[in-house]
Amino acid sequence: MDAGRLASGVPFTDLPDPSASVSLDDLVERLRRLKVWAGDPSYDAITERVNAAWRAAGRPASELARRSTVANCFVSGRRRFNTDLVLAVVEALHPDPAYVNQWRQALRVVTGESEAVAQVRVLDELPQDLATFTGRVRELDRLRLAAREGDAVVISAIEGMAGIGKTQLAVRAGHLLLRDNEVDRVLFVNLRGFHPDDTQPPADPSAVLDGFLRLLGVPGHQIPYGLEARAEAFRHRIAGTRALIVLDNAADAEQVRPLLPRTKDCLTLITSRRSLTELAPAIRLAVDAFTPDEALTYLAGALPDIAEGPAKRIAERCGYLPLALSLIAAHIRNTPGWTLADHADRLDERHRDRRLDSGVEHALDLSYRALPADRQRVLRLAALHPGQDFDAYAVAALTGDSENDLEALRDDHLLQETAPGRYSFHDLVRAYATGRAHDQDPPAARRAALTRLYDHYLATAAAAMSTLHPAEAHRRPAIPPTGLPAPDLSGREAATDWLDTERTTLLAVAAQAGPGHVTRLAQVLYRYFQGSSNADALIVHGHALRAANDSGDLGGQAHALVGIGIAHLRMGSIARGVTCLRQAVGLFRELDEPGGQALALTNLGTLxxxxxxxxxxxxLWQETLTLFRRAGDRSGEAMTLNGLGGAMERAGRYPEAIAYSREALALAERAGNLHAEAFVLNSLGFGEMKAGELGPAGEHLRRALELFRRLGSRAGEATVLDSLGLLHTRLGRAAEAVGFHEEALVIVRENGDQDGEVHVLNGLGEATLAADRPADAIAHHTAALVLATELGVRGQQALAHAGLGRATGEAEHLRQALALYVELGAPDAEQIEAELAALQNAEAVGG
Known part of the structure; x- marks a missing residue:
């Protein structure tokens, strides 16, 4: 194939844009185009470039790429990508960091990684220290000295040496620093740099910073949007404290760099399998296996009585690795009647007979075989769980049995307890247990276990949503209980907590389950994701759309398109959003589903x-109203009446607007739909404010805010905060108005809601001008104008021009606002005409 020409013969000269991809095949096609754009190098040449970069980054030879795996990146029809390799290929073809980052973001969206990387658990305490911790005296002394000197510290393992004890060394150092009063507080996170499951990619540093800021006392609605802003907020918040920050299992320097506090009062401990040479200045410790003497000391502390000869043989067969020794010690304690020599002989036999490659594998194999058969099965099936951690209910679903002794597996060091009642695996243990599951459990048995697990999450999510949004149950598929143990989610707090805790797992289920589970799960979670995160909505509905396409499920496709369309609209991708919603309308009409058709049309009406x-x-809303009434959907009917009220408000017909909103409020209350009630209360209050009824407006807006906060709807909360800001500007309380708008701005940016951001910026411009801060008003209205123009929101463009005219005294802005209002037929035109005339008269008098 000639350079600059695709296989189809079509010339190609532009650098491919990965962000337009909606599937893995789209990405493959763009990767092919990139290869052509780069001169069509051979796969051998690309492989050499990739491996040269990886060697320079410290990768061991065992992890270098093969030509066949590189070539496979360019093959369509894939179900999954090796993201790390694809990014390396992109960098080899066009080594521009900004362009590589575009691919990183596109891969996350298309492969469903966005939610996986964004979900991470952070702690404000260290994991439990090991009573049997042994040796590492020199390393600990260096770390404690570094703490006194205020240096950042990187603990780097020898290439490929997992299970070497990096984390335990960092944890022990942290406990000693706390004991010696060298630090006042702790932040701990597992960055998942080398998780064996490729559905658990390295954690996004932006998500880690979100968690850190919350632990440092920053309310969620005050956490800024964007990595740089969060990193700056974190550094500002942590400055002046003596904090220990433990970044465990880091993938690379890029992941870690935004998390560094950059203050000498804080100590950062980083563990990684890579050499993070870019993070200077730092102390670097290459952590090796125990020395023979340290291994013997460890065994002497872990076991009641040892003989030196057999102990030496055991330590040697374990490769002197701390993880292997801890597993062997637990196995020995649980094997009464065996002498230490018996265990040493057994290890020798297994080494000869099975040619096991590592001490950890020796230890795992013996520990596993010593378990009762039912506990072996629990360990195998638990390793199939797609999430970062899990609880007893999930394991009961996997095994089909409520009796699962997870505490015993924890005591055997085969599971780790990450929080009360929640468990996870060490990476090496998970890999071993997964291998045993594939060896011992037939594919049908594994599929049955995962089906029970998906049923569990689907049913439990449905129960949570029924508690939080009972009035919308008719819009969700009916999901029967599984008959297996499940948590009690009959209270709103319990339901919300479960959804928030299991969010990572729910996204993993959406990525891995079959079409029947995925499409229903997306419909069940529609309202939850819509009110919390547009990125989450795109991922879960994206999985549902792909699953529905694969299975020919037209209804599933239509519902997924609505969810995707709304998320795109909120994020400013108007053309994509409209396309999705129109496709959904067509599918719902084909299926003769009036409720779904109305749901899509009402959003097109809003746009x-x-x-x-x-x-x-x-x-559109009048058509929607007919459809909702035909479907018997009172909640939808209420929201449509609310939309019609909004249209009357825009037209300046305030009595009609208020009447529509009151009718909608009565319907929402009769339907018991708190979500719809909150939205209508906001609209009613806004209409009353525009009509000059400021007292009732304040009452209704405060009720709306209380409801949205009780429902946990961040998007709704931001809408009402913006309305309250506008109200307080009209009440002459500019400082309070600014505060409301600033709270709203944080939320809309956190949610990626560009449409909401335009409204808030214009409101903030009005409030700061009323507070006699014209420079701030100009900045806010200018930002609103730029964004409104990009989004095509002409009413907000007019409002921005009007605000700029008032703040700058420039007639040109007022003239542009007037032209837009006249074109829109908005009543605001009269006020702008009067302001423009007054300004021109003042200029004439002054002249």
Missing amino acids: AERAGRLDEAVS
Whole structure:
């Protein structure tokens, strides 16, 4: 194939844009185009470039790429990508960091990694110290000295040496520093740099910073959006404290760099299998296996009585690795009647007979074989769990049995307890247990276990949503209970906590389960993700759309398209959002589903209204109203009436707007739909504010805010905070107005809600001008104008021009605002005309 020409013969000169990809095949096609763009190098040449970069980054020879795996990246029809390799290929073809990052983001969206990388657990305490911790005296002395000197510390393992004890060394050092009063507080996170399951990619540093800031006392709605802003907020918050920050299992320097506090008062301990040479200045410790003497000391402390000869043989067969020794010690304690020599002989036999490669594998094999058969099965099936951690209910679903002795597996060092009642695996133990599951459990048995697990999460999520949004049960598929043990989610707090705790797992289930589970799970979680994270919504509905396409499920496709479309609209991708919603309308019409059709049309009406096409919006909502009434959906009917009220408010017909909102409120209350009630209360309060009824407006807006906060809807909370800001500007309480708008701005940016951001920026501009801060007002209205123009929100463009005219005194802005308001048929035109005339008269008098 000639350079600059695709296989189809079509010339190609532009650098491919990965962000337009919606599937793995799309990405493969763009990777092929990139190869052509780069001069069409051979696979051998690309492999050489990739491996040269990886060697320079410290990768061991065992992890270098083969030509066949590189070539396979360019093959379509894939179900999964090796993200690390694809990014390395992209960098080999076009080594521009910004372009490589575009691919990283596109891969996360298309492969469903966005939620996986964004979900990470952070702790404000260290894991439990090991009573049997042995040796490492020199390393500990260096770490404690570094703490006194205020240096950042990197603990780097020898290449490929997992289980060497890096984490335990960091944990022991941390406990000693706390004991010696060298630090005042702790932040700990497992960055998942080398998780054996490729559905658990390295954690996103932005998500880690979100967790750190929350632990440092920053309310969620005050956490900024974006990596750089969060890193700066973290450094500001941590400055002046004597904090120990433990970044465990780091993938590379890029993941770690934003998490460094950059203050001498804080000590950062980083563990990694890589040499992080870029993070200077730092002390670097290459952690090796125990010395023979340290291994004997460890065994002497872990066992009641040892003989030196057999102990030496055991230590040697374990490769002097701390993890292997801890597993062997637990096995020996649980094997009464065997002498230490018996255990040493057994290890020798297994080494000869099975040619096991590592001490950890020796130890795991013996520990596993010593377990009762039922506990072996629990360990194998638990390793199939797709999430970062799990509870007893999930294991009961996997095994089909409520009796699972997870505490015993924890005591045997085969499971780790990450929090009360929640468990996880060491990476090496998970890999071993997964291998045993594939060896011992037939594919049908493994599929049955995972099906029970997916049923469990689907049913439990449905129970949680029924508690939180009972009035919308008719919009969700009916999910029967599984009959297996499940948590009690009848209380709102319990339901919310379960959803928040299991969010990572729910996204993993959406990525891995079959079409029937995925499409229903997406419909069940529609409201939860819509009110919390647009990125989450894109991922779960994206998985549902792919599954529905694969299975020919038109209804599943339509529902997924609605979820994707709404998320795109909120994130500012208007064209994508409209396309998805129109496709959904067509599918719902084909299926004769009036409720689904109405749901899509009402959002298209909202978009038309915000673009200033009021007649089109009203027409769409009137059609929507008929469809919701046909479907018997009172909640939908209420929200449509609410939309019609909004249209009347835009037209300046305030009494009609208020009447629509009151009718909608009565419907929402009768339906028992708190979510719809909160939205209608906001609209009612906003209409009353525009009509000059400021007292009732404040009452209704405060009720709406309380409801949204009780429901945990961040998007709804931001909408009402913006309305309260506008109200307080009109009340002459500018400082309070600024505070409301600033709270709203944090939330809309956190949610990636660009449409909401435009409204808040214009409101903030009005409030800061009222607070006699014209420079701030100009900045906010200018930002609003840029964003509104990008999104095509013409009413907000007009509002931004009007605000700039008032803040700068420039007539040109007022003239542009007037032209837009006249074009939109908005009543605001009269006020702008008066302001423009007054300004021109003042200029004439002054002249």
